[in-house]
Amino acid sequence: MIKVKNPGLQTTVQDYGxxxxxxVGMPPSGAMDKYSYTASNLLVGNDENAAVLEVTYLGPVLEFQQDAVIAITGGEIPPKINGEPVSMWETLSIKAGDELSFDFVKGGARVYLAVAGGIDVPQIMDSRSTYTLCGIGGLEGRALQAGDVLQVGTDHHHVVKSGTRILEELIPVFSKRHEIRVVIGLCSYRLTEESKERFFSIDWTVTPEANRVGYRFKGERLNFVEREQPFGAGSNPSNVVDLGYPIGSIQVPDGIEPIALLNDAVTGGGYATVCTIISTDLNKMAQIKTNEKVRFIPVAIEEALQARKEHKQKILQMKKHIEGNLEGQMNG
Amino acid sequence: MPRYEYGGDEFIFVELAEEMSLEVNFQAMAITKKLREENAADILDICPSNASYMVRFNPDSIHPDALISKLKELEKSVSMDDFEITSRLVDVPILFEDPWTHEALIRFRDRHQDPESTDLEYVARINGFESTDALIKGITDYPYLVSMIGFVPGLPWCYQMVPREKQIEAPKYVRPRTFTPERAFGFGGAFAVIYPVQGAGGYQLFGIAAAPIFEKDSKLVDFKEDMTFPRQGDIFRYRSITREEYDSIRQQVEEGTFRYVTKDITFKAQDVLENPKAFSDDVLRRLYS
Structure with missing residues (x-):
């Protein structure tokens, strides 16, 4: 069992989604930075879909009431055991009675804490991920609170040696300026050519409205091609007949502030979507904070697929390395 | 001509038409139904929407262009002539001009096109109804096709089964509200909706549904299989109720005894398109027989 002494800003149970x-309008939820999430599970010998804790900006204080193997990956929010700094991206042993806490965030925005066996909460629609908007999944459908007690599950295959580290070249480096690749399309025909050009040539600033639902950006106003609105769309030039929103799609309600929809997003609505963040860069989005700068880079579909392949290669490399550091198999 | 678009590397978005119509909605339903029947392992989600549809796929097992080719082939093979829908007729009780959505719309008056009127007064006026009662009658006289589900779990977009010239249209709020009560009945574009949970929203607020359409604990019989009640293809009849009936339904919901009045139905899309009024009249007779 793990006791929550202080929940941090927003700590939720998440799995693959x-x-x-x-x-039916149910977003996938799940870990926002799947790269770091996967690394944390691999480091403790878990199933790749095991539930972990996703920590946002400000870490929790957790008291372990049992011995456990853990790993902490993702943004740079330096962890400490009983006040002593410990490494991220490394298999760690923690003893019953030990306290895990975090320093202030130095880079990135989200940290993943995997415990060998996974966090054991009931599965709702095949997933343990928390979706707070509707109050389902995770621990009672909400972020952790002081006094909560988490159970450790049995979603692990291997025992990984303490001190096993993710190879240095596979650990991401976080900055305050970001390039996010997108594929243009969907309803991009609604933007004027000039606005399309501007969208890709300015630095967008992340507003305080940046969470698991989506990120809103400040920059400059964009314009839509004038037209008589199609029947059923609504009167604003940014309106379309309500349609499905891909995860990672970007819309610009009234042309004012672009919104990128993320893991807990609304699944559809009546605003023209203009492009979609490529799946690989959704991991990067998860590590961006309010006030940081984002430049959107248009790429062709082949480049998006290539980036996806490279991402898979990295995960494979991690797996191979960790397989060389096993102490044994789990039974069942 | 349908427009095929990449939604990043995991989605394909297909716009069948820019404007809404019953015909195009049936087309989206027919295509996605056929796609669903194929049970393709590389397809994760099939999301029919109002005048478009979207597919989430695994690009590690199928190239997006191969999927687009496949969708184009499939669309050619879909005929609307014999397309049948099996769904439910549902009686959906609504308390119009209720105190809860009234409070919400007053709170966000500065985000509205017409701060001096209520949402119902405003939409009645711009649609040429002589009173709010006449607008309510317009909304409740004819049933709606549930044309899309989404936004949040279970929210039904509902499109009235009447000819174009009788459709009610309403703009969305100038700036969306940050608060909408759970079960609020709203209207935006050409769509009526019920908000399943409390949250943001931009549709005009007319009233509140007495019964839930989303129940995470699945206490009521109607939610035993799914947390969400509405399904695409359902036919909803919004019925104006009194405060007394509203309170009585709320009590039944609390006690766990409420159940929607429904009738199973199989209908031909062509029958609706050829004579929406006759179809609607027939539907209402069957629902309450």
Missing amino acids: RIGFYE
Whole structure:
């Protein structure tokens, strides 16, 4: 068991996500930075879909009431055990009675804490991920609170040696300026050519409205091509007949502030979407903070697929390295 | 001509038409139904929407261009002539001009096109109804096709089964509200919706549904299989109720005894398109028989 002494700003239970229910309006939720999430599970010998804690900006204080193997990955929010700094991206042993806490964030925005066996909460629609808007999944459908007690599950295959580290070249480096690749399309025909050009040539600033639902950006006003609105769309030039929103899609309600939809986003609505963040860069989005700068880079679909392949290669490399550091197999 | 678009490397978005119509909605339903029947392992989500549809796929097992080719082939093979929908007729009780959505719309008056009127007064006026009662009658006289589900779990977009010239249209708020009560009944574009949970929203607020359409604990019989009640293809009849009936339904919901009045139905899309009024009249007769 793990006791929550202080929950941090927004700490939730997340796994790979609630996949396959988009048509009823259920977003996938799940870990926002899947790269770091996967690394944390691999480091403790877990199933790749095991539930972990996603920590945002300000870390929790947790008291372990059992011996455990843990790993902390993601943004740079330096962890400490009983006040002593410990490494990220490394398999750690923690003893019953030990306290895990975090320093202030130095880079990135989200940290993943995996415990060997996974965080054990009930599965809702095949997933343990927390979706706070509707109050489902995770621990009672909400972020952690002081006094909560988390159970450790049995979602692990291997025992990984303490001190096993992710190879240095596979650990991401975080800055305050970001390039996020997108594929243009969807309803991009609604933007004027000039606005399309501006969208890709200015630095967008992340507003305080940046969470698991989506990120809102400040920059400059964009304009839509004038037209008589199609029947059923609504009167604003940014309106379209309500349609599905891909995860990672970007819309610009009234042309004022672009919004990138993320893991807990609304699945559809009536605003023209103009491009979609490539799946690989959704991991990067998760590590961006309010006031940081983002430049959107248009790429062709082949480049998006290539980036995805490279991402898979890195995960494979991690796996191979960790397989060389096993102490044994788990039974069952 | 449909427009095929990449939604990043994991989605394909297909716009069948820019404007809404019953015909194009049925087309989206027919295509996605056929796609669903194929049970393709590389497809994760099939999301029909109002005048478009979207597919989430695994690009590690199928190239997006191969999927687009496949969708184009499939669309060619779909015929609307014999397309049948099996769904439910549902009686959906609404308390119009209720105190809860009234409070919400007053709170956000500065985000509205017409701060001097209520949402119902404003929409009645711009649609040429002589009173709010006449607008309510317009909304409740004819049933709606549930044309899309989404936004949040279970929210039904509902499109009235009447000819174009009888459709009610309303703009969305100038700036969206940050608060909408749970079960609020709203209207935006050509769509009526019920908000399943409390949250943001931009549709005009007309009233509140007495019964839930989303229930995470699945206490009521109607939610035993799914947390969400509405399904695309359902036919909803919004019925104006009194405060007394509203309170009585709320009590039944609390006690766990509420159940929607429904009738199973199989209908031809062509029958709706050929004579929406006759179809609607027939539907209402069957629902309350």
